[in-house]
Amino acid sequence: xxxxxxxxxxxxxxxxxxxxxxxxxxxxxxxxxxxxxxxxxxxxxxxxxxxxxxxxxxxxxxxxxxxxxxxxxxxxxxxxxxxxxxxxxxxxxxxxxxxxxxxxxxxxxxxxxxxxxxxxxxxxxxxxxxxxxxxxxxxxxxxxxxxxxxxxxxxxxxxxxxxxxxxxxxxxxxxxxxxxxxxxxxxxxxxxxxxxxxxxxxxxxxxxxxxxxxxxxxxxxxxxxxxxxx
Ligand SMILES: Nc1ncnc2c1ncn2[C@@H]1O[C@H](COP(=O)(O)OP(=O)(O)OP(=O)(O)O)[C@@H](O)[C@H]1O
Ligand SMILES: [Mg+2]
Numbered sequence: 001x002x003x004x005x006x007x008x009x010x011x012x013x014x015x016x017x018x019x020x021x022x023x024x025x026x027x028x029x030x031x032x033x034x035x036x037x038x039x040x041x042x043x044x045x046x047x048x049x050x051x052x053x054x055x056x057x058x059x060x061x062x063x064x065x066x067x068x069x070x071x072x073x074x075x076x077x078x079x080x081x082x083x084x085x086x087x088x089x090x091x092x093x094x095x096x097x098x099x100x101x102x103x104x105x106x107x108x109x110x111x112x113x114x115x116x117x118x119x120x121x122x123x124x125x126x127x128x129x130x131x132x133x134x135x136x137x138x139x140x141x142x143x144x145x146x147x148x149x150x151x152x153x154x155x156x157x158x159x160x161x162x163x164x165x166x167x168x169x170x171x172x173x174x175x176x177x178x179x180x181x182x183x184x185x186x187x188x189x190x191x192x193x194x195x196x197x198x199x200x201x202x203x204x205x206x207x208x209x210x211x212x213x214x215x216x217x218x219x220x221x222x223x224x225x226x227x228x229x230x
Pocket of ligand 1: 013022040041042043044045046047048049
């Protein structure tokens with residue numbers, strides 16, 4: 001059984017009394033330990049698909065089995081529980097809390113997961129050290145560079161040991177040097193810590209780091225290829 005199994009996933013929104021189909025029947029399997037890039041033109045449905053994969057949104061129809069569990073018909077509370085235990089997110093624009101230290105930002109998902117304070121702090125320190133921010137734990141987001149803020153966001157995504165990490169345009173606002181740094185970090189998370197990584201990007205240079213590239217066009221999978229790097 002695959003880690004992720006989507007069957008005939010449809011997402012539609014009501015528009016002028018009609019249903020506008022955004023995802024038109026996606027069939028997709030992703031195995032444990034894969035590193036996948038999702039590409040495609042603006043409006044092709046990448047974020048919509050990511051939100052469904054990440055249990056942030058439900059499909060209109062179709063089935064989604066995540067790690068052996070049927071999730072497409074779960075309640076909002078059940079989905080939140082799955083997200084807390086299994087999923088980490090790196091959002092575009094970082095989503096860090098302002099006027100809050102890097103350390104506290106990284107502790108946040110563990111606050112939601114009711115991890116005791118002492119353990120929380122230790123894990124957050126370890127995660128920030130791993131992303132090279134040992135010397136910046138007490139800085140607030142405004143006191144960090146874009147790449148450093150992004151690394152805080154990644155530390156926060158991995159700190160509850162989520163086996164699956166979702167990232168939507170994780171290098172969106174970064175220069176080339178910072179982007180390379182971030183992608184090396186994802187590669188290490190994938191290769192050394194065996195985390196499954198699914199990221200959205202519109203840049204070929206970024207997608208190159210993934211081992212599989214899925215292209216969406218107009219709500220459908222247009223191509224699904226192993227990266228030639230292998
Ligand atoms: N809540 C909504 N109601 C109606 N239409 C929506 C809604 N959310 C998204 N859409 C439409 O769904 C389509 C796909 O949106 P989505 O955000 O998934 O695109 P994307 O591939 O991530 O694009 P981008 O590269 O610009 O981020 C768009 O045409 C968008 O207008
Ligand atoms: Mg998008």
